[in-house]
Amino acid sequence: MATIRDVAKEAGVSVATVSRVLNETGYVHEDTKKAVTSAIEKLNYSPNEVARSLYTRKxxxxxxxxxxxxxxxxxxxxRGVEDELRLHDFRLIFGNTDENAEKEQDxxxxxxQNNVIGIISMTNQLSKATYQDLSIPVVFLDRTSSSLPSVYADGKEGGRIAAMEMLKRGSRRITLIKGPSHIQTAQDRFKGSLEVLSASEVDFYVMSTSSFSFTEAEKWAKELFGKYEDxxxxxxxxxxxxxAVIHEALRMGKSIPNDIQIIGFDDIPHSSLLFPPLSTIRQPAYEMGREAAKLxxxxxxxxxxKENSIQLPVTFIERSTTRKVDDYV
Amino acid sequence: MATIRDVAKEAGVSVATVSRVLNETGYVHEDTKKAVTSAIEKLNYSPNEVARSLYTRKxxxxxxxxxxxxxxxxxxxxRGVEDELRLHDFRLIFGNTDENAEKEQDxxxxxxQNNVIGIISMTNQLSKATYQDLSIPVVFLDRTSSSLPSVYADGKEGGRIAAMEMLKRGSRRITLIKGPSHIQTAQDRFKGSLEVLSASEVDFYVMSTSSFSFTEAEKWAKELFGKYEDxxxxxxxxxxxxxAVIHEALRMGKSIPNDIQIIGFDDIPHSSLLFPPLSTIRQPAYEMGREAAKLxxxxxxxxxxKENSIQLPVTFIERSTTRKVDDYV
Known part of the structure; x- marks a missing residue:
């Protein structure tokens, strides 16, 4: 592979000059720049990013x-983060933290140590101060923060939409499942739904749950139909x-959506593959990733x-666990 | 942050000595090593990986x-790759190639350019020679290669198991869906099933398909029940x-597994969440990732x-789209 020395020799200039052209620092005469550029092309030289990052600190x-x-x-x-960054030649180092503060710190x-120049974090077990003390920009993704830039979906509005669609489609004995209390985004959507249901004339039942685990959800679904059968x-x-609610309803011989309507939240890829396919509130996950990269x-x-956060809109995805609205308007 | 100079000063040695301790190169007296180590701990010094990689070329x-x-x-x-590498303090840069040769090359x-010291690749649009010419080790994952180290599951045996389980549980008019011809792993599992069905006494129908896309699979599922209704x-x-086959069977009012049994391949997380939950041949994806990292x-x-490849065993995961074997033995 060609080195920076080969390029300098080919262009008839010093290594320092080639370096200035590569890093766009200092003055270089236009003709010299051309000579260096064509030497780079001729030798198919690609700068060593590590050497470069030591020199430029970037x-x-x-x-x-x-x-x-x-x-x-x-x-x-x-994927959204990567696709956007790739357009601008940035590369990603990634790590799974398992919501564990020590792993996050590590x-x-x-x-x-690898001279990363920015961080996008979808987890925040550590204090805001830890992130603020870093000398590089940080953007939170799918996490809300008042003091640091973040990109997230409008969960509260999503909760409202879910409740409104449920009412519009004729449900009158509604169950609202409240997600884990330590997850802010789960509480936002809960509050949105609660607001709409409270202002309506229908009966509703709030069921508190402590995780998003499928195995636990199966137990809650059974419990739900025990306590609030109709x-x-x-x-x-x-x-x-x-x-889990769909499974339990089908097991009990209920017809979806005739006997019971179900609305989810997120629109993960799996949801369109269920039978019946799940109506849900879509968070634009891919777009959120791209926006975080742009920010x-x-x-x-x-x-x-000035730090600014970006809130993206959510949308109702109508599939087959809800009835057609025409039947009820 | 403490620098290598601070550590040298604290330990009363030269920077070169600290460097030798850090990189475990050259002879350093045990007492000196201890002095350096405690200086490092006292100052909470962490070496800059970029400077280090330039020095050690690693x-x-x-x-x-x-x-x-x-x-x-x-x-x-x-996740398997990352968990294993993390135990040994390696970090991952990752990229999605979309099976596109240009992106892979890029x-x-x-x-x-970032001095990566090894590559794990789950894609191989480029020639084997391209990989062999790299000066760093490469391991293929979920890809078979005769000339380069690779880690993959025993797809052929998986295909055999699927067919044997199907027969054992009483199906007599079997459909074998043949996956995309350009995907080696899809062909392996097909051949395994074909071998067992050919040696049996049952009728079977082979349906060729060109992708793993769900939308296309829905069309094929409809076509299948049109052509081979029983x-x-x-x-x-x-x-x-x-x-897609489960959906179509349910839409047609068939009872699963009484009227029709269905066996998948992979055991992606989604499969246990289907209704009915899918019986399938499990590829140990997480373990495959760990093995690739170890290799x-x-x-x-x-x-x-000497390059050696690792083939991991597959297993039948019995869920609810197949009948109990006791009913047929």
């Missing part, structure tokens, strides 16, 4: 922290929990930029 | 190439295709090691 590496890539909501976010440290509409805390790149250009 | 970065992290089979593989190049067992090319680390230690 790498092209971005760190991506996520709780667990095997949770079906995260791959779409990660990854942040090694990211820094519920005719379930607003689930997310798509996984909605899946990070802006911050990297201008670290003094 | 980074701690591994490149991971995969077709598409949003395909539900890949996150488990990626990622390999930037991996090299088929009583379907061996699908993977779990996504099996999902790569061995190769990095000893680049002259």
């Amino acid at each position: 790498s092209k590496l971005i760190g991506l922290l996520l709780p667990d890539i095997t949770n079906p909501f995260f791959p779409l976010l990660a 990854y942040i440290q090694t990211f820094q 519920t005719d509409g379930v607003i689930a805390s997310n798509d996984i929990v909605a899946t 990070l790149m802006k911050l990297m250009k201008n670290n003094q930029m | 980074s701690k970065l591994i490149g991971l190439l995969l077709p598409d992290i949003t395909n539900p089979f890949f996150p488990l593989l990626a 990622y390999i190049q930037t991996f090299q 088929t009583d067992g379907v061996i699908a090319s993977n779990d996504i295709v099996a999902t 790569l680390m061995k190769l990095m230690k000893n680049n002259q090691m």
Whole structure:
């Protein structure tokens, strides 16, 4: 492989000059620049990013922290981040933290050791101060923060929409499943639904749950139909929990959506593959990933930029666990 | 942050000595080593990986190439790779190639620019020679290769098991869905099933398909029941295709598994969440990821090691789309 010395020799200039052209630092005469550029092309030289990052103190590496890539909501976010960054020649180092503060700290440290120039984090077990003390820009994704830039979906509005669609389609004995209390996004959607149901004339039952685990959700679904057998509409805390409700309703011989309507939250890829396919509130995960990458790149250009967060809209995806609205208007 | 100079000063030795301790090169007296180590601990010094990689020509970065992290089979593989590498302090740079040769080439190049010391690839649009010409070890994952180290599941045996389970459970008019011809792993499982069905006394119908796309699979499922209405067992090319078959069978009012049994391939997380939950042949994706990481680390230690590939066993996961075997033995 050609080295920077080969390029300098070919162009008849010094190594320092080639370096200035590569890093766009200092003055270089236009003709010299051309000579260097054509030498680079001729020799098919590609600068060593590591040497380059030592010289400029800048790498092209971005760190991506996520709780667990095997949770079906995260791959779409990660893919959005990567596709956007790739357009601008950045590369991703990634780590799964399992919502574990020690792992999160450990990854942040090694990211820094690798001269990462920005971090996108979908987890925040550590204090805001830890992130603020880093000398590089950080964007939170799918996490809300008042003091640091973040990109997230409008969960409260999503909760409202779910409740309104449920009412519009004729459910009158509604169950609202409240997700884990330590997850802010779960509470936002819960509050949105609660607001609409409280203002309506229908009966509703709130069921508290402590996780998004499918195995636990199966138990809650059984419990739900034991306690509130004639519920005719379930607003689930997310798509996984909605899946457990579908299974239990089918096991009990209920007809979906005639006897009972079910609405999920997220629109993970799996939801369209269920039988019946799940009606749900879609978070634009892929777009959220792209927006987070764009925001990070802006911050990297201008670290003094006032932090601003981006809230993306959610939408109702009508599939087959809800009735057609025409039947009820 | 403490620098290597601070450590040297604290320990009362030269920077070169600290460097020798850090990189475990050259002779350093045991007492000196202790002094350096305690200085490092006292100052909470962490070496800059970039400077270190320039000095030692070795980074701690591994490149991971995969077709598409949003395909539900890949996150488990990626997670296995990461968990194993993390135990040994390696970090992953990753890229989605979309089975596109140009993207694959582009990622390999930037991996090299970042002094990546090994690559795990779940895609191989490029020639074997391209990989062999790299100066760093490469392990293929979920891809078979005769000339390069690879880690994959025993697909042929998986195909055999699927057919044997189908027969054992009483299906007599079997449909065998043949996956895309350009995907080696799809052909292996097909051949395994074909071998067992050919040697049996039952009728069977082979249906050729060109992708693993769910939308296309829905069309094929409709076509299948049009052409072979009384088929009583379907061996699908993977779990996504099996999902489409389940949907179509339910739409037609067939009872699963009484009227028709269905067996998938892969055991993606979604399969246990279907209704009815899918019986399938499990590829140990997470374990495959870990094994690939282990093999790569061995190769990095000893680049002259004879390439060897690792084939992992597959298993039948009995859920609710197949009948109990007791009823037929």
